[in-house]
Amino acid sequence: MAQLDDTMGVTFVGVVVAAILYGVSCVQMFYYFVRYPTDWWHMKLLVSAVWVFDTVHQVLITHTVYTYVITNFGNDMVLGTLVWSLIVEVLFNGFTALLVQSFFVLRIWKLSEKNLWLTVPVLLLVIGEFGAVLAYVIQAMQLGTFAQLDNLKPLSMTVNALAAAGDVLIAVILCTMLHRSRTGFKRSDGLINKLILFTINTGFLTSVCAVLSLITIVTLPNTFIYICFYFTLGRLYSNSLLATLNARKLLRDKASRGESPGGIAIRVDTTKELSRDNASSRYDEPSLKTEIV
Template sequence: METTNDNTYGLLFIAVAISSLLYGAGILQFWMYIRKYHSQDSMVVKALVIAVLICDTCQQVLLCHAVYIYLVSSISNKTILPSVVDTLMIELFFSCAISTMVQQFYCWRIYKIGQSVVLAAAVSLVSWTSCAVLIAYSVKAVQLKQLAEVIDLKTLSIAANSLSAAADVTISVVLVILLHSAKTGFTRSTDLINRLMVFTFNTGLPTSLCALLATICIAAFPETFLYIFFFLLLGRLYTNSLLVTLNSREYIKSSSEHASREQYSLENSGRPRMPAAPTRDASAITIRIETDTMHDFHSSSQDLKSSH
């Protein structure tokens, strides 16, 4: 593909525009989280949300600065266009931090649902490997002077995006399998778990697809900014994925609002337990099953007559 302003700096501008929209959506999700769940969640979850939002904000600011330099400052200084703006590469570290924190959060969910340290650790290892490769890529990228030299890091870029996509797909698949194994056979619990499975798949799909497209584009069109376009959106997608997951708990539990005699916790892989006193932990998703016993009145009447 021939290199033009449209498939290089034009894509960079479009990436900033879409990224800004996703950042706004993330801020809205954060506001909803503060209103509904901030007072209920543990300090660890609160710290995670704040840390992700700070990194997301820093990355967005750095990205906007880089695009401003390329598209505005370059008007009076044409030597800027082929050079590397430092903020464009520095933002890679914040993107790495966001993806790793969010993926580790999902690994924690795998542990809570499956109660398997080995399984959660194995998935976590894939995420940390992706993080290590991306850090190595970022360290080398900030040392570059010309944009044309970025192509020299093609192998590292493919490895980082491939591992990130693999981690996201693995997390989604493992969570879906664990949720499926938690089905109890009761209609209400099965419906709730099915909703959880669909939701889990949908929240992992955007990040997986974006990382995969970035990998394909760097391999097929390395002379353009197509791969940069998809990569720059990953941070916003991870942030929204985390916040949507936290904010959707009330919706997911809506089918189990009525009181019942039996409770099934997803954290215990669907094993029944006695009703417990309500807690303030909104992250625990509980399935309640109400069983009603019906007697045949006609049959009972005949039994009474026969007894006389």
């Protein structure tokens, strides 16, 4: 029973951290709709859907903790049983991951000029992760106790492994494409360095969270510490998406002033202009076109 008490402890910590990150994502969503009212409808739909899934997920994990520690306070027998919301929350976390990772896959598709060799492997990881989530939820809904849930840990490990692999691969591909866009000019290369750093940072937290969830489920198989990390994973996905979208205006403003923004990864198209006027010539620095990645 002590193990189950520890489970409720880490679950509670996960809910608190997720709630804090949910507050951050709400602020970011408000900022997005205020600053970008002219965005395409499908972009607004994406942001709205991610926020809805985030909200439902927060409600579900809050219901889980409330059921165990408030409704059934002091009832040790209930601690060994599964609450339905603890299983369903996995599905909504999966929805959030699917939308956000698909957004970045689409960026890779566009920036790589529809390179299938780069896009398809990432897409397969994203689809595979969501498929594993569906399989986990379907099987877990038929179970009644935490002891029975232990049998699904290999499937849970698969979900976390695919999530970590997808996030790392997305960051590596985007950084590689940016690195190859270097022009040799100080201003544009300085911009690209900033964008590479931003790309790494946006994928770093989700990758680390997925890896920590995977590590804890492998090294501590008799605990549920991984739940704490998994609760926050969806919130990190939504915040990475919103941070990417909200950085666009800052990027454009600084780029127009010739500054190197600490903002968003972009597509870098270089054009070299060579003007000859009789005996004189001028060689201009590449111009930069921005596109969200």
